Amino acid sequence: MARKRIGELLVERGAITPAQLEAGLAAQRQTRQRLGVTLIGQGAITEATLAQALSEALGMPQVDLAAITPDWAAVHLLRARFCEQHDLFPYALENAGGRRQLVVAMADPLNITAIEEIEFTSGLKVSGRVTALSAVRGAILRYYHKVPVATGPRAAPARPPARPAPPPARPAVEDDEEVIVGEELPAAEKTQRTSLADLIREREEQAKRKRGGAGAGAGDKGKARAPSSGGGVLDDLDYLFGQAAREEPDRLEELERRFWALMRIMARKGLLTNEEFRRELDDEGGEG
Numbered sequence: 001m002a003r004k005r006i007g008e009l010l011v012e013r014g015a016i017t018p019a020q021l022e023a024g025l026a027a028q029r030q031t032r033q034r035l036g037v038t039l040i041g042q043g044a045i046t047e048a049t050l051a052q053a054l055s056e057a058l059g060m061p062q063v064d065l066a067a068i069t070p071d072w073a074a075v076h077l078l079r080a081r082f083c084e085q086h087d088l089f090p091y092a093l094e095n096a097g098g099r100r101q102l103v104v105a106m107a108d109p110l111n112i113t114a115i116e117e118i119e120f121t122s123g124l125k126v127s128g129r130v131t132a133l134s135a136v137r138g139a140i141l142r143y144y145h146k147v148p149v150a151t152g153p154r155a156a157p158a159r160p161p162a163r164p165a166p167p168p169a170r171p172a173v174e175d176d177e178e179v180i181v182g183e184e185l186p187a188a189e190k191t192q193r194t195s196l197a198d199l200i201r202e203r204e205e206q207a208k209r210k211r212g213g214a215g216a217g218a219g220d221k222g223k224a225r226a227p228s229s230g231g232g233v234l235d236d237l238d239y240l241f242g243q244a245a246r247e248e249p250d251r252l253e254e255l256e257r258r259f260w261a262l263m264r265i266m267a268r269k270g271l272l273t274n275e276e277f278r279r280e281l282d283d284e285g286g287e288g
Contacts (some may be wrong), residue, residue, distance in 0.1 A: 036108075105136060117265060207256065
């Protein structure tokens, strides 16, 4: 399938006209909000239509937060401020393939940075659900701040209560965020950060393949040694957590997954460059 953008998907479905899309993009360049939020604010589309389009494009189920009772164990895993910043709400814990997952309702399921931060800090895989922005904000008010919220089709979009200092502004986004449903970005569209993200993803896959073939040496027990320029991710984990970590495949896989999630977060925030990654973290000794 081809690569799609939210605006293109909405036009294809007849939800908005090309003229409404152009007006939304022009306003978005000024507000720096997500295109969907901008179109809703302009009255060009409803929350329900946007959620349906995202659900179909991403193959992600929708959830009606007003019709469920959240699991407090899930709610307590995230702070209210983080949920407000990213317009999301954790409401359940589920088992998938023998592992626990945190089920999160998201008004913006394309916010991969928020998903990776949740997975890194909680140690749980995120299972996303699409929902309306007003439903997320209403759930945050009701379950984090204990504020009664009206529900139903006439309910006004809920907003978090006023705070002495507003949350940090979200980073600027491209004019029309992409829904990647198939093909890769052309080389000409790659930036330094996406190039680094590709490099990190490549090294992560290489590390997984090495880990899969490292079973033959699992019986060689010895003291954890400090990482060296010729060592890999497994050696670094041995140094940080002890050789015993390698003897527990599930724990090792979890630690390694969190390590790579941290690398991607640092790359997106501009805290890590290609050169630094290759010099300090690339277990291929500078190849690539």
